[in-house]
Amino acid sequence: MASLAGRLLGLASLASAFVSRDGTGRLPAMGWNSWNEYECNISEGVFITVARQLVDLGLKDLGYEYVNIDDCWSDKELRRDATTGELIPDAEKFPRGIVKVAEEVHSLGLKLGIYSDAGTDTCGGYAGSLGYEELDAATFSKWGIDSEGQDLKYDNCNVPPEWADEYEYIPEEPANNAPPGYDWGTSNTAKRYRVMHDALQRQNRTIQYSLCAWGHAHVERWGNSTGHSWRMWGDIFPAWKGKEKWSWGLMPIVNQASLFWNYTDFGSHNDWDMLEVGNGDLTIEENRSHFALWCALKSALIVGTPLDTLALRKPILDILSNKELIDFNQDPVYGASAMPYKWGNDRPANTSDRDHPAAFWVGTSVKGIHVFLLNTHDTAVNMRAVFAEIPPLKSGGKGYLVHDMWTGEDLGIFRKYFELEVKAHDTAALTITKADGKASSNGLRCLSSLTLSFRETS
Numbered sequence: 001m002a003s004l005a006g007r008l009l010g011l012a013s014l015a016s017a018f019v020s021r022d023g024t025g026r027l028p029a030m031g032w033n034s035w036n037e038y039e040c041n042i043s044e045g046v047f048i049t050v051a052r053q054l055v056d057l058g059l060k061d062l063g064y065e066y067v068n069i070d071d072c073w074s075d076k077e078l079r080r081d082a083t084t085g086e087l088i089p090d091a092e093k094f095p096r097g098i099v100k101v102a103e104e105v106h107s108l109g110l111k112l113g114i115y116s117d118a119g120t121d122t123c124g125g126y127a128g129s130l131g132y133e134e135l136d137a138a139t140f141s142k143w144g145i146d147s148e149g150q151d152l153k154y155d156n157c158n159v160p161p162e163w164a165d166e167y168e169y170i171p172e173e174p175a176n177n178a179p180p181g182y183d184w185g186t187s188n189t190a191k192r193y194r195v196m197h198d199a200l201q202r203q204n205r206t207i208q209y210s211l212c213a214w215g216h217a218h219v220e221r222w223g224n225s226t227g228h229s230w231r232m233w234g235d236i237f238p239a240w241k242g243k244e245k246w247s248w249g250l251m252p253i254v255n256q257a258s259l260f261w262n263y264t265d266f267g268s269h270n271d272w273d274m275l276e277v278g279n280g281d282l283t284i285e286e287n288r289s290h291f292a293l294w295c296a297l298k299s300a301l302i303v304g305t306p307l308d309t310l311a312l313r314k315p316i317l318d319i320l321s322n323k324e325l326i327d328f329n330q331d332p333v334y335g336a337s338a339m340p341y342k343w344g345n346d347r348p349a350n351t352s353d354r355d356h357p358a359a360f361w362v363g364t365s366v367k368g369i370h371v372f373l374l375n376t377h378d379t380a381v382n383m384r385a386v387f388a389e390i391p392p393l394k395s396g397g398k399g400y401l402v403h404d405m406w407t408g409e410d411l412g413i414f415r416k417y418f419e420l421e422v423k424a425h426d427t428a429a430l431t432i433t434k435a436d437g438k439a440s441s442n443g444l445r446c447l448s449s450l451t452l453s454f455r456e457t458s
Contacts, residue, residue, distance in 0.1 A: 024206040025228025026266050027330050029151060029300040031066025031113065033274050036304025040072035040124055043093045044101055047112075051105045053307035057317065060110060062326055064303065066151050066208075067105050068113030071124040073098070079127040086139045087116075087127055098143045102150075113151035113208075114140050118192040119158035128158060129196065137199035137207075144205060151208040154196055154227075156189075156216065163188045171215035171233055171256060172248075185222035189213060197226045210271065210300070220260055224268030229300055232256060236273035238280025240425055241355050250276075250290055251376060255357035257297050258340050259350060264298045266335035271300050278305030278316040285426035288406070289374060291319050292427045295329040296338035296363055296372050324367075324405040325429060331365040338363030338372060341390055345376075359383070362390050368433040369393060370405070375422040383428065384419040390432075398435040405429035410437075 020026075032050055034042050051067045054060045075088040089098050102112045116136060117128035129136045144150045165187045167178035184190065193211050200207050211230040213219040223230035233256050239249035253272050264270045272294060277287045294301060303320060310317050343349055344359030360383075361372040371390060373383040387393040387400060399415040406429055411418070413435050422428050433439050 020206045020208075020228070020267075022206050025208050027332075027335075028269050028298050029066055029208060029210070029229065029302065030063045030326075030330070031068055031111070031151070031301075032064065032303045032307065033068040033070055033113070033153075035070035036274055036276060036279060037306050042069065042072060044096065047101050048104050050307055051108050051110050053310070054110060055108055057307065057310055058321065059303075059307075060108070062321060062323060063330055064301070065109075066111050066113045066302070068115070068151055068153065068302065069098075069101075070115045070153065071122050071155070072126060073115065074126045076126050080132075085132065085135050087132075087136060102144050106144075111150060112144060113153065114143070115153045115155065116140075117155040117157050118196065118213075119156065119163075120160055121158040123155055123157035129154070130160070130163070130192065133196045133199040134202070137196065137203055140207060141203040141205050144207075150205070151210060152196075152200065153210045153212055154193065155212040156214055159192070163192060165189055165217055169216060169218050172252075184218040185225075187217040189217035189219070190222045190226065193219075193223075193226050212271075215256070220263040220270060224263070228267060229269040229271040231271045231273060232260060233272065236276055238276035238282050240282070240286050250286065250293075251357055252354040254293055254374070255352055255354045257293075257337075258343075258358035259352065261297060261337045261339050264335070264337040269298055269300065270337070272297060274300075274302040274304045275320075276304060277319055278303075278310070278313060283425060284315050284319075285423045287316060287319050289425055289427040291322065292325055292372055292405075292429045293361075293374065295322075295325040296361055296370070296429075298329055298335065298337045301326070301329060322406065324408065324431070327367070328363065328365050328370055328405075333366050334364050336363070338370065360385070360389075366439065368403075368431045368439040371428075371430045371432060373420075373422055373428040373430070375424060375426055378424050380421050380423045382419055383422045384417050385430065385432075386417040387414075387432075388416070393432065400432045401435055401437050403431040403433070405431055 038046060047067050047069060054064050073089060075090045078088045081088055105112045119128045119130050121128045140152060169176055197209060200209055209227040211219060211223055211227040213230055214234055215232045219230045233253050235247040236253060237244055237247035241249040241251040257272055275294060277291050338361045340358030341362045342360035345356050356376040359374045359376060363370045371385050375381050388395045395416045399413045401413050402411045402418045404411055420428060
């Protein structure tokens with residue numbers, strides 16, 4: 001249990017969350033991003049087609065509203081206009097400019113996202129925004145439609161030496177040479193991201209600000225006063241575990257989430273990177289776990305799989321369209337992430353294992369208490385949710401109604417525990433209510449309070 005000082009610091013951190021005047025960023029973003037599928041092979045047609053597909057597949061109606069342009073959209077050679085200094089869109093990829101793409105995306109009731117970098121160059125070697133924050137924020141705003149919203153993904157490549165941090169924190173290699181009590185909000189990383197925050201705030205329209213700082217400089221400790229979300233780890237790739245170059249499979253990311261889940265609430269979200277659901281060689285069970293856990297963690301739900309074939313891949317479309325899981329992610333009353341209540345594998349709490357992260361999670365929504373049982377093993381296992389172990393539930397009484405969020409079916413009333421077989425690498429997603437199917441408001445308040453008590457900034 002967190003110390004009293006930690007609880008008070010956590011509440012203070014929550015109170016300082018960056019909340020836009022129109023509510024932008026209060027809930028995790030939902031949409032589609034070009035990088036996982038197209039990388040630099042993008043064009044105007046890609047984004048207009050994707051926007052139409054989000055509508056046609058019913059994803060827009062479920063909340064997927066952002067169509068996000070990632071890296072490689074600008075002119076790599078010309079870089080900036082010699083007179084205005086503005087970024088120049090690649091004329092071959094975007095012959096009508098970004099404005100026309102925005103107009104067509106907005107005509108479908110969707111929102112446009114754009115990409116830049118808090119360094120001299122983007123990760124792909126295109127012009128970055130360091131030193132041009134005010135101009136670029138105004139340019140991005142100008143390219144949108146005033147009545148609509150926009151998203152800025154702000155990356156962390158090509159940082160010049162004069163902007164290097166005095167002390168370094170990289171989550172994948174967590175050696176920390178900072179003195180005790182050091183305020184990471186004073187780091188150069190925080191300053192670079194804050195400059196763009198201030199520039200965006202001075203625009204006449206709201207832009208959702210996604211800090212792609214990779215967890216560096218303990219972004220979780222200052223991100224909530226700077227952006228709406230912040231990346232907490234290196235890049236994701238579609239594998240269950242392990243690492244490939246600088247990218248990571250699902251389990252190392254979930255392991256980090258097991259230890260840092262408590263920085264997420266309304267207007268401030270840990271970002272565990274874009275969805276790889278439907279990509280690579282992930283099994284259906286691995287895809288289910290990926291989606292269920294990103295929903296449970298209140299991470300942004302940004303699809304990165306090709307949509308033109310999604311109707312033919314019904315199991316993948318069904319996963320991305322699971323309304324019960326999306327409703328948990330987008331709950332309007334309870335903003336906190338699900339939290340691990342038991343690690344499993346006979347491990348004590350708050351221990352790190354990049355192959356076998358915390359297996360038992362609990363969260364709360366207006367619909368009830370939600371339990372997520374993650375099977376990290378390569379074979380099916382029986383997993384038991386013991387009510388007395390799950391805050392704020394208890395054994396006995398009239399029992400609890402257990403509901404399967406995957407099938408939409410009620411599984412019955414149970415008094416002490418619920419047990420089921422979970423396939424290899426799958427995640428059971430359950431809603432637990434009173435026996436009559438009603439959520440216990442007292443229990444929900446209790447769990448929300450408990451979640452807040454775990455928020456710490458040191």
